[in-house]
Every structure is written in C-alpha cells, then in structure tokens.
Amino acid sequence: MSEMQDLYQEIILDHNRKPRNFTIPAHANHTAVGHNPLCGDQITVLVELEGGVIKTIGFQGAGCAISKASASLMTEAVKGRTIDEAKVIFEGFHDMVTGVAGAEPEALGKLAAFAGVCEYPARVKCASLAWHTLQAAITEGPTQVSTE
Amino acid sequence: MTERAQPPETAADLRADMLRLREEFPALHQRVRGRPLVYLDNAATTHKPRVVLEAMTRFYAEDNSNIHRGVHALSVRATEAYEQARSTVARFLNAPSASEIVFLRGTTEAINLIAHGLAHCRLRPGDEVLITHMEHHSNIVPWQMACNQSGATLKVVPITDNGELEPGAVERMITDRTRVVSVVHVSNSLGTVNPVREICALAHRVGAVVVVDGAQAVAHMAVDVQEIGCDAYAFSGHKLMGPTGVGTLWARQELLAELPPYQGGGDMIEVVTFEKTTYAKAPAKFEAGTPNISGAVGLGAAVFYIEQVGLDRIHAYETWLLERATEQMQAIPGLRLIGTAPGKAAILAFTLDTAHPHDIGTILDMEGVAIRTGHHCTQPVMVRMGVPATARASLSLYNTPEEIDTLCRAVNKVKEVFQ
Numbered sequence: 001m002s003e004m005q006d007l008y009q010e011i012i013l014d015h016n017r018k019p020r021n022f023t024i025p026a027h028a029n030h031t032a033v034g035h036n037p038l039c040g041d042q043i044t045v046l047v048e049l050e051g052g053v054i055k056t057i058g059f060q061g062a063g064c065a066i067s068k069a070s071a072s073l074m075t076e077a078v079k080g081r082t083i084d085e086a087k088v089i090f091e092g093f094h095d096m097v098t099g100v101a102g103a104e105p106e107a108l109g110k111l112a113a114f115a116g117v118c119e120y121p122a123r124v125k126c127a128s129l130a131w132h133t134l135q136a137a138i139t140e141g142p143t144q145v146s147t148e
Numbered sequence: 149m150t151e152r153a154q155p156p157e158t159a160a161d162l163r164a165d166m167l168r169l170r171e172e173f174p175a176l177h178q179r180v181r182g183r184p185l186v187y188l189d190n191a192a193t194t195h196k197p198r199v200v201l202e203a204m205t206r207f208y209a210e211d212n213s214n215i216h217r218g219v220h221a222l223s224v225r226a227t228e229a230y231e232q233a234r235s236t237v238a239r240f241l242n243a244p245s246a247s248e249i250v251f252l253r254g255t256t257e258a259i260n261l262i263a264h265g266l267a268h269c270r271l272r273p274g275d276e277v278l279i280t281h282m283e284h285h286s287n288i289v290p291w292q293m294a295c296n297q298s299g300a301t302l303k304v305v306p307i308t309d310n311g312e313l314e315p316g317a318v319e320r321m322i323t324d325r326t327r328v329v330s331v332v333h334v335s336n337s338l339g340t341v342n343p344v345r346e347i348c349a350l351a352h353r354v355g356a357v358v359v360v361d362g363a364q365a366v367a368h369m370a371v372d373v374q375e376i377g378c379d380a381y382a383f384s385g386h387k388l389m390g391p392t393g394v395g396t397l398w399a400r401q402e403l404l405a406e407l408p409p410y411q412g413g414g415d416m417i418e419v420v421t422f423e424k425t426t427y428a429k430a431p432a433k434f435e436a437g438t439p440n441i442s443g444a445v446g447l448g449a450a451v452f453y454i455e456q457v458g459l460d461r462i463h464a465y466e467t468w469l470l471e472r473a474t475e476q477m478q479a480i481p482g483l484r485l486i487g488t489a490p491g492k493a494a495i496l497a498f499t500l501d502t503a504h505p506h507d508i509g510t511i512l513d514m515e516g517v518a519i520r521t522g523h524h525c526t527q528p529v530m531v532r533m534g535v536p537a538t539a540r541a542s543l544s545l546y547n548t549p550e551e552i553d554t555l556c557r558a559v560n561k562v563k564e565v566f567q
Contacts, residue, residue, distance in 0.1 A: 003181065003514050008507075008565050016566075039506045039522050040536040062536055064504035065566070120510060 006116035007123075008065065011073075016065035021075035023058040032143040034133030036125050041067045045133040054078050054086060054138070064126050066117065071130035073110055083138050090131045097127045162465045163549070169457065170546040172197040183516030186551045191336050191364055191495055191542030192520050193386045196450070200390060203449035207442050214438055216415055230441050233448030234431070240451045241381060242372040243398050250404070250431040251444050254395035255363040256286040258382035259330070261397060261434060262359055263290035265407030266328055270357070273299030275327045278356075280305040280313055280342070281532055282335040285525040287361045291330060300327065307532060311338035311487035319350050326356045333371070333381075334364035337524040337540065338487030339495030341369075348377035357403065363387055367544070368466055368493050370459040379403050385443060390450030394443030397434070404430035411436040462545045466494040469543055473552045480559055486538050494543035497524075500559070503566040505539040511565060512539075515558035517551075 028046035035042050041063030048056040057079050059071045074093075078086040093111050095103035099118035106112060117127045125147040136145045170176060175195045178185050187195065207229060213222035215230045231246070238246040252258050271277070277291050281304050295302045303321055306314045322329065329351040334341050344360050351358045362383040365371055373381045380399035386392040399407075409416055409427055413436030418426040427433050454462070473496055477483055482501035500508060509521035519541045523530045530537060541555055 004511060004561075004565060007510065007514075013565065039504075040527075040530065041506075064506035066507070123506070123510060126506060 007120060009113045009116070011110060011113045012065060012069040015069035015072040019059075019068055019072040021058045021072065021079070022060070024060065025056040025058045027056065028058070030137045032133050032136035032145060034129050034136070034145045034147070036063070036067065036129050036147045038125065038147065039064060041126065041129055043067065043071055043130055043133055045071070045130060045137050047134070047137050049083070049138060052082050052084075054081055054083070057134075059130065059133075063129070066114075066123055066126040067129050070114060070127045073113070074130045074134060077109065077111055078134065086134065086138065090135060093131060094128060097124050159465075159468045162461060162468065165461075166465050166545050167548060169197075170548070172199070173546055174198060174201070176546060180516045180518070181514055186515075186517040186554050188541040188543065188547065188551065188555060189518045189520050190367075190544035190547075191387070191524075191540065193392065194367060194389045194544050195546070196389055196391070196446075197453050199453050200446050200449045204391060204442050204446040207445045212442075215441055216432075226441060229445050229448075230439070233444040233451075236448040236451050237396050238398075240366075240371075240455065241396075241398050242374050244374065245401065247429070247431055248398055248401055248404060250397040250399070250434045251439050251447075252395050252397055252434070253393055253440070254384035254386070255361060255382045256290075256384075258380075258395060258397035259287055259359065259361065260290045261410040262380055262382075262399065262407065263294040263330075264410060266357065267294035267298045267300075268408050269406055270327050271295070271298035271300040274325060275300040276303050276323060276325045277301070277328045277330065278303050278305065278318070278321055278326055278351075279330050280332065281307040282311065282313075282338055282340060282342075282526065282529055283330075283332050284336055284361065284363070285527070287330055287332055287359075288528070291328070304528075305331075307338075307340075307529075309533075310489055311335065311340045311492075311529075311533075312489045313340075313342060318347055322350050322354055322356065324354050326351065326354050328357050328359065330359040330361070332361040332364070334362075334368065334493045334495075335487065335526075335529075336364045336495070337497055337526040337529045337538065338489065339492035339497070340487060340489040341365075341491055341493055344376050344378060352377070364493065364495070367454065367462075368459075369463050373398055385447035385450060388447070388450050389453060390447035391440075391443045394440045394447050396447075399430075401430070404433070407434075409433050409436070413437045415439075457545065465545060466543055469547060469549065469552065470494040470496070472549055473541070473543070473555070476552060476556045477559070480556065480563070482563065483559065486533050486535060495540065496542070497538040497540040499535050499538055500562060500566070503562050505537040507566065508539040508559070508562050511562045512555070512558045515554065515561065517555055517558045519555075 027048045030047040043061035097117040105115040211225040213226040215227040235246045358378045359380040360378045366383045367388045384395040416436040486497040505521040
C-alpha cells in the first residue's frame with residue numbers, strides 16, 4: 001500500500017472529501033474557468049483581490065480527488081498572500097509535481113502532500129489545474145484555461 | 149495452427165486454448181509497478197502476436213522497397229506483399245472485390261475521406277445526415293464538417309438509459325432527405341452492438357448511403373459487409389492486433405468511383421500534365437503517396453491470425469468472460485455499469501459512487517491493471533449517462549478469468565481508499 005499512500009495521502013483524501021473554501025466569495029472581483037479536456041475536470045476559481053492581496057478565495061467545480069484536493073489546499077495556501085507570493089508558491093508547486101531537480105517540497109508546507117504526483121505524469125495536469133486557473137484569474141489575459 | 153480450425157465445445161476447452169494463445173503476445177508478459185500486467189485496455193488498442201511483429205520485421209529485413217512501378221525484384225515482392233494484404237482484408241470482410249479495399253491511416257481517416265467526398269458529390273442544402281448519440285467523435289466531427297460545408301443538417305438518433313438506440317427512432321428519423329446514415333457497429337464506450345443490417349435496410353428505402361464504423365467490431369465478431377448490406381465499412385489495424393497507422397475503408401465500387409480523391413499526389417493518377425490530371429481508379433485514387441506498406445503487411449498478418457483463431461470462437465470466449473466479469477462487478481456495492489444493452493461486446497464501463505474514474509485508473513495502475521478512464525472520445529454519451537467520465541475495462545481473447553478477479557480486487561482497493 002505504500003505506493004498508494006505516497007499519492008493518496010490522508011490530507012489529500014481529507015480535502016477531497018471535505019474541500020475547503022468550496023464557496024463563491026461574496027465580493028469576488030476576479031474569476032477564471034479551467035478545463036482538463038483529458039478527464040473532463042472543470043474548475044472555477046473566484047478571488048477577491050484588494051491592493052494586490054488575495055483577500056478571499058473560493059472554488060467551484062467537479063473533478064478527481066487530486067484536482068479537487070489540490071484546489072482546496074491551494075485556496076488555503078494563497079489566502080492572504082500577495083499576487084507575487086502566490087506566483088512563487090505556484091512555481092515551487094509546479095517544480096515539485098513535475099519532478100524538477102532541486103524542487104523543495106518541504107518549503108511548501110501542506111502542499112508537499114502532492115510530491116508523489118511526479119511519479120504519475122498523467123496526473124500532473126490534475127494537480128496543477130487549479131493553479132493554472134488561479135493564475136488566469138489574477139493576471140491579465142484570457143479567463144479560460146485548458147491543460148491541453 | 150490448423151488444429152485450431154475445429155471449434156471446441158466447452159468453455160473449459162476455449163479457456164485452455166486462449167491461455168495458450170496468450171503466450172504468443174510478448175508485451176503481455178511483463179510486470180508493471182512490480183505486479184504482473186493485467187491489460188484491459190483493448191478497446192483503445194490491442195497487443196500484437198509474434199506473427200505480426202515477425203511479418204513486419206521480415207518485410208523490412210528482406211522485402212523493403214517502394215511499391216508499384218518498380219521493375220526490380222524487391223519492389224515486385226513489396227508490391228505483392230502489399231496487394232496480398234489487400235486481398236486478405238477483402239476476404240476477411242467478404243468484400244466482393246479487393247479493389248474496393250482502400251488502405252488508410254485508420255478508421256478516423258476512412259470516415260473523413262468518405263464524409264469529405266460525400267460533402268462534395270452528394271450533400272446539398274436541406275439534406276440530412278443521420279448519426280447516433282453513441283458515436284465516437286471520429287464519427288461525429290467529420291459529418292459536422294461535411295454538413296457545415298454542404299448546408300446539410302446533422303440529425304442524431306437518441307439512446308436509451310442502458311445504451312441502446314431508442315426503439316423505432318432510426319425508422320422515424322430517416323426521411324426522404326436522408327442522404328447518409330453513419331453508425332457505429334460496436335460502441336467503444338458502451339459495448340452496444342447496433343443492428344446495422346436493419347439500419348441498412350431502412351436507409352436504403354430512401355437511397356441513403358450507409359457508413360459503418362467497425363473499429364470495435366472486427367476483432368470480436370465475424371463481419372460480412374455483404375450480409376450487413378452497408379455501402380462502406382471502416383476499421384483500424386491496431387484494434388485488431390495489427391500495427392498502428394494503418395486501417396481500411398471498404399466501400400462499394402460505385403461509391404468509390406463517385407467519390408472525389410481525398411488527397412493528390414503520386415500513385416493516384418493516370419496522366420499528369422500542367423493543364424489536367426486524370427485520376428487512377430480506386431483504390432489507387434485514394435492512396436496518394438507512399439502508403440504504410442509495412443503496416444499493411446502487419447495488418448494482413450493480423451487478419452490471418454484472427455482468422456486462424458476463428459472469430460466465432462473468439463466471440464464465444466469473450467462473451468463467456470464478459471458474463472463472468474459482469475456478474476462479479478455488479479456484486480461490488482456502489483459500482484454502476486454504464487452500458488448494459490443485451491448482447492453487448494466485452495466492454496465494461498463503470499463508475500464508483502465514491503471515487504472519480506481518474507483516481508480509479510491510477511489505483512488500478514498501481515495494481516498492474518491497465519484500463520482507460522475519461523470520456524473515451526464520446527463526450528455526448530457521458531452527458532447522456534449523467535457522468536463526467538467512466539472507467540473502462542475492455543477485454544480481448546487473451547484475457548483470463550483470473551485477470552477479472554484481479555480487476556475486481558483492485559476496484560475493492562479503490563473503495564477502501566475512498567471510503
């Protein structure tokens with residue numbers, strides 16, 4: 001079962017069962033929709049930005065355990081952070097799930113639970129969908145993203 | 149291989165026989181993530197028996213040359229091998245003539261060729277093209293393109309909750325404006341076997357052309373295009389234990405003569421001048437450029453292999469395996485089978501109430517079990533069945549009841565993780 005636990009850690013299963021910030025923030029002023037056409041996952045990320053800070057964040061949508069837990073843990077990780085701080089976290093997260101040498105999961109706190117994803121290349125898109133969607137929401141440009 | 153010619157009578161005999169055949173597929177005998185591979189993704193592609201691999205290696209090692217118009221010995225041998233494959237496929241489908249067999253990249257290219265051609269020579273504004281709700285995207289999108297180009301209208305036969313065509317709907321939806329009916333023989337996401345013979349009879353009353361997508365049928369049941377009565381039939385080599393990148397369009401001579409060329413180039417012409425080009429007759433008209441010669445040779449070997457095993461016996465064995473698997477899977481609480489039409493092919497699509505198909509697929513992979521997850525290029529079927537995706541186990545002649553046991557054990561592990 002160790003392989004299973006590497007990928008499906010208890011914290012991931014918990015956030016899949018009970019996603020945090022699975023809400024529509026009342027004062028959201030930035031939003032984007034992300035699709036993973038490969039598996040049909042769809043997620044909407046809604047953000048209330050105030051002075052370059054993510055004041056509140058919520059998400060909606062349906063998908064696999066990895067994508068749902070990733071979205072849930074992402075909202076916890078970036079809430080109260082500046083846009084630049086969120087980008088740095090995303091870069092670290094992306095390096096970790098894609099298996100980039102020198103990635104430092106321990107610097108990512110709870111997000112380190114996704115370190116096992118790099119062993120499953122087909123699932124990297126599941127783990128990173130919410131992050132790509134957040135990036136689309138808080139930066140200029142298209143508000144629809146696709147992992148394909 | 150001749151001792152296989154007589155069908156054994158019991159499931160035990162069949163089982164023993166198929167277990168021996170399994171030895172002939174090198175890729176099946178490996179470990180994945182430390183466990184013996186259980187390959188249940190045969191609707192996506194099948195593994196290849198040694199005879200197919202050897203035929204292709206032999207072609208490259210001994211006969212490799214470009215075909216047609218060559219005067220040297222290797223070119224003559226390569227041409228013979230290529231044309232022999234065409235004859236083998238014609239016999240396999242009981243096509244009236246080998247000249248009606250066009251080698252292409254696969255089913256997708258075959259349907260594109262015919263849809264593109266019919267948009268030019270048959271379809272006019274107000275005409276209708278009839279497909280079904282269970283089509284693969286490759287039998288939807290080319291017809292949408294053909295309709296957009298010609299002004300024809302695409303109509304879709306609805307399906308029932310268990311994944312059959314709605315009774316009476318084909319007859320009701322065929323009108324005197326119907327020019328084409330294009331239907332899948334066996335659904336890749338539901339396993340449903342469609343009544344193609346009856347559909348042909350209904351369509352021909354109004355003079356419509358019937359195209360059958362046979363990608364999921366040919367490796368699992370005997371197909372006789374004359375008995376079906378269709379006008380065109382397409383399949384891919386790689387789902388039939390042959391190589392990827394080669395497939396077949398069979399179409400009636402008259403239809404091939406009427407269709408314009410799909411691509412221009414070498415080998416598809418009679419005379420070329422800068423003022424005017426006259427085209428070769430079918431099948432050359434549709435085989436511009438150097439074709440997939442080794443692929444056709446491999447496909448011919450695969451067809452020969454399947455014929456030797458016997459499609460009636462393959463069908464009997466897979467049906468037996470499917471019944472067992474269905475029973476075992478239905479006993480798993482929270483598992484829903486998607487596609488339960490009577491007489492369906494050996495495809496088991498399912499969902500679990502607690503786990504997303506993608507997570508099912510990953511955990512099964514950890515157990516060495518290869519299945520496919522997602523929409524299976526049939527997004528309208530997913531919407532119709534009210535699921536985002538399914539997990540799909542699809543069987544072949546080399547699968548065993550023990551592998552079904554492993555599948556079910558692995559599904560139960562998924563349930564443990566996602567309690």
